[in-house]
Amino acid sequence: MRLFGPTHEEVWKMLSADIEAEFIVKDSVFKNYEVIKKFHDWIIVLDTYNSHSRNEPVYTRVYCVFLNKSGFKFKVFGGHFNNYFPNFFDMQDIKVNYDDLSDKFIVRSNSDVAIKRFLQNNTIRELINTQLDIVLEIVSEQVCQSPAKTESTISVKIPGIIKNNEVLKELFELIGESLLEIENINNEFENLQFNNFTHFDVIKNSVKNTIFESDSYTKLSKDIIDNVNKVIDNTIHHQSHIKDAGGRDLLVRKKITNKNGTNEISYTENGNKEIKK
Structure with missing residues (x-):
């Protein structure tokens, strides 16, 4: 038994056996590993992610590339200042009426109808709540020069290299459950309407939320007070x-x-x- 427990490689190998996935060594020198799981028609991947920014940590990431028929985007994350401003004008803060989320997380989306429908799923909310540092998001980009074919990536990220088998299973479950729910939304809303947010609307509502409404913005307000x-x-x-x-x-x-x-x-x-x- 090792003094500091099993290694990154050992835990991820154990995970791949438990969920019937494939463990891949991409670079043994730099300990770069992947776990790849086929789920329905999707391929879900576990890896580590580094933005190469000096101020950003290494993340454990579980992600899946999928065909996003509607163009639905969202971002759910803990109320941390460094996560607040990226993609600031692509989506707007959405007020959700779930106590298990609204006090801990910031929810942003380009469709208030779709994100509220998405978060009706109790399993998704429970899995999000297992980690306060979680970032769950959909990022879209056009492929094949066709607006009708939008390829998106849904991912969940947690700071650090996770070596807890149960936490890793929960991340896979969260992505799998999210993919099924997004498919349901695409089938339910054939012509999903997106909010036409102006830059002014985004700023106005974000400031309003930051100062007045949600407990998840406490740190932002305190930063203002401290300065x-x-x-x-x-x-x-x-x-x-x-x-x-x-x-x-x-x-x-x-x-x-x-x-x-x-x-x-x-x-x-x-x-x-x-x-x-």
Whole structure:
């Protein structure tokens, strides 16, 4: 028994045997492996993904390339600042009425009808909830110079190299269940209507969500609060004090409002200048 448990290669080989998939060594020197599983008419692949950005980690990724008849796109991810802005104008934030998702994840899509139908699937929501750092998305690109033939990739990514067999099985299950649900949506909505988002609409709704609505945007709001001194010239401050019996300040309730009065953030600060919810 190894001191630090089984290796990346050993776990992925075990997984491939468990799910009746093929384990492939792409590069033994750099420990580049793949697990390939045939599922219905699709090929689902497990690999590691690196964007080659200095600030981005290596991800464990499970993905599948499929024919996306409708052009439906979405992105579901934890409310982390570095994930918020890519593809900012391709999709808009969608408010979903599921407590197990709305408090933890940001949901973006080019169709509010399709994404709400997609997330009605209890299994998909449960599998998304197993990992807070998860990114589940569809990325589309045109092939064969024909707008009628849109090839898309659906993928789920988690930071780091995952060596937990059960977590890897759940990622495969999530992609498989998602593919079946997308096929159902394509069959149900033959002419799926997409939201015609303007850039202004995307910015307006994203700012509104960030400041006012969903708990999943707490980090974004806190980033603004933490950097308030950098934008002090562009804001107006209001504050109210809560005092003890001796007249000492216990908590200070502060509000930052932009000069147009269109947006504001309220927060509470204690005597040590720590932000409290």
